[in-house]
Amino acid sequence: MSQDTQVVANLRAVQSAIADAASTAGRQAGSVTLVAVSKTHPAEHVRPALLAGQRVFGENRVQEARAKWPALKADFPGVELHLIGPLQTNKVREAVELFDVIETVDRPRLAQALAAECARQGRRPRCLIQVNSGREPQKAGIDPDEADAFIDACRTRWNLAVAGLMCIPPFDQDPRAHFELLVDIARRNGLPTLSMGMSGDYAAAIACGATHVRIGTAIFGERDYG
Numbered sequence: 001m002s003q004d005t006q007v008v009a010n011l012r013a014v015q016s017a018i019a020d021a022a023s024t025a026g027r028q029a030g031s032v033t034l035v036a037v038s039k040t041h042p043a044e045h046v047r048p049a050l051l052a053g054q055r056v057f058g059e060n061r062v063q064e065a066r067a068k069w070p071a072l073k074a075d076f077p078g079v080e081l082h083l084i085g086p087l088q089t090n091k092v093r094e095a096v097e098l099f100d101v102i103e104t105v106d107r108p109r110l111a112q113a114l115a116a117e118c119a120r121q122g123r124r125p126r127c128l129i130q131v132n133s134g135r136e137p138q139k140a141g142i143d144p145d146e147a148d149a150f151i152d153a154c155r156t157r158w159n160l161a162v163a164g165l166m167c168i169p170p171f172d173q174d175p176r177a178h179f180e181l182l183v184d185i186a187r188r189n190g191l192p193t194l195s196m197g198m199s200g201d202y203a204a205a206i207a208c209g210a211t212h213v214r215i216g217t218a219i220f221g222e223r224d225y226g
């Protein structure tokens with residue numbers, strides 16, 4: 001199979017697995033949005049997914065997304081681009097210009113910088129609060145104990161368009177407890193969006209209530225960081 005054909009076949013298989021997982025959980029297939037994670041993959045490998053109708057994509061680096069996406073967005077109207085990697089405050093301007101959803105809002109300084117930049121540009125990307133559900137010291141995300149206060153500040157103090165929550169569970173644990181923690185925080189804060197689940201655990205995430213699953217490898221293949 002050519003690379004293009006493989007990407008489209010993988011995309012179809014993932015879409016159908018998402019529909020199955022939703023149906024098993026008694027949910028509508030349309031209640032789960034696939035975020036196709038195209039990081040490290042060049043534009044020519046992303047085009048076949050766009051041609052097949054996929055419109056929601058995730059990138060983890062602002063610089064890479066800036067090099068890749070303006071041309072693709074011009075060719076394919078209706079693309080929704082999600083930032084799923086850590087955001088440094090000195091990249092906030094470019095991030096607000098380019099991304100429709102910023103999934104990694106995780107600290108007051110960043111929220112404040114985003115608020116200032118949104119006001120300057122007159123743009124208001126939807127924001128997800130990243131929660132460090134496993135309280136891992138090396139991982140980004142707000143501590144679960146600080147989540148309620150931070151969500152409230154993002155809404156009322158910084159006027160961000162907070163749509164929901166995102167987490168990346170520790171890779172060596174059953175992710176379910178982490179997904180459930182996120183569900184609890186979302187529920188008590190009235191947040192509808194839950195971005196959780198990757199190639200290895202998205203069925204479990206959908207069973208727990210994910211509205212967005214972020215899937216790279218299962219669609220585009222292994223990443224080459226060489």
Ligand SMILES: *Cc1c(COP(=O)(O)O)cnc(C)c1O
Pocket residue numbers: 037039060084085168198199200214215216217218
């Ligand atoms: C890379 C990445 C993904 C996709 O991971 P796969 O295992 O390739 O599906 C999802 N979420 C985040 C935050 C990522 O950085």
